[in-house]
Amino acid sequence: MIGGAFRYEFLQAYRLRSELVNPVVFFVMVCAMFPLALGSNAQLLAPLASGIVWVAAVLATMLSLDQMFRQDFDDGILEQMELSEVPFYQIVAFKILAHWCLTGLPLVILSPLLAMMLYMPAESYLSLIIGLLIGTPILSLIGAIGAALTVKIRRGNIVLALLVMPLYVPILIFGSTAPLMAAEGIVPAAQLLWLAAILVLMATIAPLAAALSLRVNIYGS
Amino acid sequence: MYFDSFTDFIAMGGHGTFVWMAYACFLMVIIWNLVSPAIRRRQVLESARRYWRRVDAESQSTESPS
Amino acid sequence: MNWVWFHKWASPKWFFQKTDALVLWFGFLCLILLTVGTVWGLAFAPEDFKQGNSFRIFYIHVPSAILAQSIFMAMAISAAVGLIWRIKLAHIFVEVAAPIGASITLLALLTGAIWGKPTWGTWWVWDARLTSTLIQFFIYLGIISLYQAIENRDTASKATAIACLVGIVNLPIIKFSVNWWNTLHQPATFKLTEAPSMATEMWVPGLIMMIGFYLFFAYLVLIRMRSEVLEREKRSAWVREYLEKKDVL
Numbered sequence: 001m002i003g004g005a006f007r008y009e010f011l012q013a014y015r016l017r018s019e020l021v022n023p024v025v026f027f028v029m030v031c032a033m034f035p036l037a038l039g040s041n042a043q044l045l046a047p048l049a050s051g052i053v054w055v056a057a058v059l060a061t062m063l064s065l066d067q068m069f070r071q072d073f074d075d076g077i078l079e080q081m082e083l084s085e086v087p088f089y090q091i092v093a094f095k096i097l098a099h100w101c102l103t104g105l106p107l108v109i110l111s112p113l114l115a116m117m118l119y120m121p122a123e124s125y126l127s128l129i130i131g132l133l134i135g136t137p138i139l140s141l142i143g144a145i146g147a148a149l150t151v152k153i154r155r156g157n158i159v160l161a162l163l164v165m166p167l168y169v170p171i172l173i174f175g176s177t178a179p180l181m182a183a184e185g186i187v188p189a190a191q192l193l194w195l196a197a198i199l200v201l202m203a204t205i206a207p208l209a210a211a212l213s214l215r216v217n218i219y220g221s
Numbered sequence: 222m223y224f225d226s227f228t229d230f231i232a233m234g235g236h237g238t239f240v241w242m243a244y245a246c247f248l249m250v251i252i253w254n255l256v257s258p259a260i261r262r263r264q265v266l267e268s269a270r271r272y273w274r275r276v277d278a279e280s281q282s283t284e285s286p287s
Numbered sequence: 288m289n290w291v292w293f294h295k296w297a298s299p300k301w302f303f304q305k306t307d308a309l310v311l312w313f314g315f316l317c318l319i320l321l322t323v324g325t326v327w328g329l330a331f332a333p334e335d336f337k338q339g340n341s342f343r344i345f346y347i348h349v350p351s352a353i354l355a356q357s358i359f360m361a362m363a364i365s366a367a368v369g370l371i372w373r374i375k376l377a378h379i380f381v382e383v384a385a386p387i388g389a390s391i392t393l394l395a396l397l398t399g400a401i402w403g404k405p406t407w408g409t410w411w412v413w414d415a416r417l418t419s420t421l422i423q424f425f426i427y428l429g430i431i432s433l434y435q436a437i438e439n440r441d442t443a444s445k446a447t448a449i450a451c452l453v454g455i456v457n458l459p460i461i462k463f464s465v466n467w468w469n470t471l472h473q474p475a476t477f478k479l480t481e482a483p484s485m486a487t488e489m490w491v492p493g494l495i496m497m498i499g500f501y502l503f504f505a506y507l508v509l510i511r512m513r514s515e516v517l518e519r520e521k522r523s524a525w526v527r528e529y530l531e532k533k534d535v536l
Binding site for chain 2: 331333347387390398402503507513514515517518522533535
């Protein structure tokens with residue numbers, strides 16, 4: 001069932017593979033815009049590097065959230081999934097996981113490259129990657145709740161962004177300060193552990209909340 | 222009264238602009254919060270009135286022998 | 288325990304009829320308290336040793352900041368009640384309290400910024416409390432826009448309720464992270480001067496304003512809820528009687 005769920009998601013994504021690169025391209029472009037806007041002074045960019053990468057990752061994830069449920073909702077497939085014997089929250093959980101594999105994971109893989117372009121100090125790389133590795137799934141999970149709530153709204157992107165932005169703040173704060181601490185020689189255990197704790201919390205409640213929200217939208221009440 | 226004169230009260234020891242700006246914001250928020258529901262209430266009463274007028278009119282036109 | 292009273296209040300008609308007198312009482316009381324508190328705070332309370340007369344902004348800023356949080360807490364509880372027991376009035380409360388909460392949060396932000404200028408020398412500072420209040424403001428805006436964006440009213444109510452609950456669960460995490468972030472980037476000198484060792488003449492008007500603010504919120508919520516009940520139940524006979532009594536029909 002797991003393999004089947006993933007195959008379905010990846011097949012869907014493959015059919016729209018031109019859309020797949022959008023978050024990644026956006027991520028790279030945003031990171032590239034900062035040196036263009038601020039000047040390529042290494043001393044200026046280095047302390048900003050982790051913040052820029054994180055903000056770009058958050059924005060790129062927000063852009064991709066809409067695709068999580070909307071296509072299947074509009075086609076009626078989501079309703080069929082809801083009616084099947086498989087518990088709905090499990091299906092939703094796999095959808096979120098597949099979404100992360102297709103959007104969050106590429107961001108994590110690309111992040112060292114972009115960090116280098118922004119002159120991030122060498123000691124920060126590991127905490128940036130680990131932070132993004134733990135943090136981007138949280139972004140997908142929280143974003144899934146927002147996407148589920150707004151799936152019926154026609155141009156729901158703005159409402160989605162407004163809903164989900166405040167909830168992203170803690171992840172942004174913890175994620176972006178970890179590399180800064182590492183650059184000063186302090187092991188950012190606190191931040192990364194906090195991210196891990198939030199990940200566990202969200203992994204438990206987000207699929208349930210998203211499933212509930214999708215049900216509300218499918219059945220109208 | 223903490224202040225010696227009315228001019229002192231307005232000046233607030235140099236901080237007058239800030240204190241009165243803050244209280245002006247307070248007043249504006251209060252006014253908005255009083256006006257907005259009043260407008261809504263009038264809309265609702267109007268909508269309810271129109272509904273019952275229509276119901277009455279329809280029941281009158283169907284009251285004739287049927 | 289007898290829970291009949293709980294379910295009685297769930298009836299829109301009962302709610303409407305029982306709150307008729309309550310609205311007037313709340314309105315009257317909050318008018319008195321807010322007037323007394325404002326006059327006392329502006330004209331009679333002593334000025335602060337360090338901040339001078341700009342301290343008087345405290346009497347608006349602190350009650351509104353506290354109320355901003357309390358309103359959201361009340362919305363979250365109401366959202367849970369509405370989802371679990373399917374009580375429409377609870378959903379109406381959430382819908383109606385959101386714009387009030389947003390305006391009070393905006394008041395807290397504006398007065399905080401205005402207070403900051405003479406006290407800290409700058410209009411905006413990324414103080415932990417101001418930043419949390421800013422995020423709270425965005426949460427309110429998100430909930431308001433979510434409710435307005437969904438066409439079906441029942442779906443909108445339920446979606447908003449879920450959003451409220453998600454918000455309240457995340458709120459402690461958000462506040463903790465902002466506090467932590469603030470201690471990292473700011474020197475500890477930026478603290479809101481409300482030391483507990485405040486003279487009685489200073490905090491009593493504050494208490495009066497606090498209660499006045501809460502009553503003001505109760506008054507506004509009741510008015511708005513009653514309008515919404517009238518709108519939803521307008522096809523009922525009791526609404527017609529009410530309209531006739533009010534000489535509207």
